[in-house]
Amino acid sequence: MILSATNATTATDSSGTKANAATDPAAAQDRFLKLLVAQLNNQDPMNPLDNAQMTSQIAQINTVTGIQQLNQTMQSMATQFNSLQVMQGTALVGRNVMTEGSSLSMADKTGKGGFELNSAATGVKIEVMTAGGQVIDTVDMGAQSAGRHTFEWDASKYTGATDALQFRVTAVNGATKIDSTALSLSKVTAAGAENGQLVLTLSNGKTINYDQIKALV
Secondary structure, three states: OOOOOOOOOEEEOOOOOEEEHHHOHHHHHHHHHHHHHHHHHOOOOOOOOOHHHHHHHHHHHHHHHHHHHHHHHHHHHHHHHHHHHHHHHHOOOOOEEEEEOOEOEEEOOEEEEEEEEOOOEEEEEEEEEOOOOOEEEEEEEEEEOOEEEEEEEEOOOOOOOOOOOEEEEEEEEOOEEEOEEEEEEEEEEEEEEEOOEEEEEEOOOOEEEHHHOOEEO
16 A cells, blocks of 8 residues: 555644645644554555555655755745845835836936947937927937946926927947947836836836846936
8 A cells, every 4th residue: 555645635723724734744744644554554464564665655755745845945935035125125216227218317407318339339319309209309429438328418498398208319330320228217216026026116107127227327
């Protein structure tokens, strides 16, 4: 007769809440011992359970129990890690971060943004646009090296709405266009965890994962 520890039961603790006994190592050992005693009491006297069989079954339950304990430990560590991530994320609240995007950040009649170049450029131009795509001004950044850069735009002469302005980056090396990535500047307003990942809420209403941050400003 071979023992089986696959049958799961549901127990109710003293507080009235239910716990799944299938994931409790102590409950699994208790079930195993009861099954072992029942097996010994009902074994065939002419063909008793030998030492090798008993040793094998004890080894199996020890393995199952060890795996269950490891799973519980990993779940506990994952929960603690999520809490630690959120605590670290709160340190970013109030900080400005740069993420991929073309929204222009406005403060005190000054627009701010950034861009990333894959290689050096002999000329970089920033076009400030309305939400509808109309170009309202241009910022000449001149020659720029490869990497991440920031820019500012003087909006003191602009009389239109500034809450939805966008920008476009054009970079060239001579007559060759250079790949560039627009970076939007925004403030972190909240931090939390979702599906085991640290997520940040930005002042522009977007929610991003921590690994989407390109730079702290």
